[in-house]
Amino acid sequence: MSRNLPYSSTTIKIIWKIMNGQMPCVFQELTGLYCPGCGGTRALKALLKGDVITSILYHPLILYVVFVAVLFAFSYLIYAKTKNPKFRLHFDNKYAYIGIGIIVINFVIKNYYLMFEATDLLQTLPPV
Ligand SMILES: [Zn+2]
Secondary structure (H helix, E strand, O other): OOOOOOOOHHHHHHHHHHHOOOOOOHHHHHHOOOOOOOOHHHHHHHHHOOOHHHHHHHOHHHHHHHHHHHHHHHHHHHHHHHOOHHHOOOOOHHHHHHHHHHHHHHHHHHHHHHHHOOOOHHHHOOOO
8 A cells, every 4th residue: 555745746846945045935836826925025125125116016015014004103103292182093994905905906917917918927027
């Protein structure tokens, strides 16, 4: 009686990438499609280098999250200085819905190009 090996070629490929200092996307390795977060790390790296356009192209959610965080920080600073509650923003679901919308649109566009236009958009961007 033979047993199947517990590791598929995909598993070996993922382990090989990790051992070589890469951060593979398990979703992409299994399906060939981008996951909703693909490009996020590169977007953050580009943003930290000050390359806003490349960051947006890799994943627009990163800039959105940073923008909302800075907006809330300034709001709180102004509120702390003035004690006027009208300057204090309160988190509500619209910020999350906008973020989810950005993720869905990004996911659809990148995978549309991958599946129907044979264009891997993330590979066309400059490396960060
Ligand atoms: Zn991914």
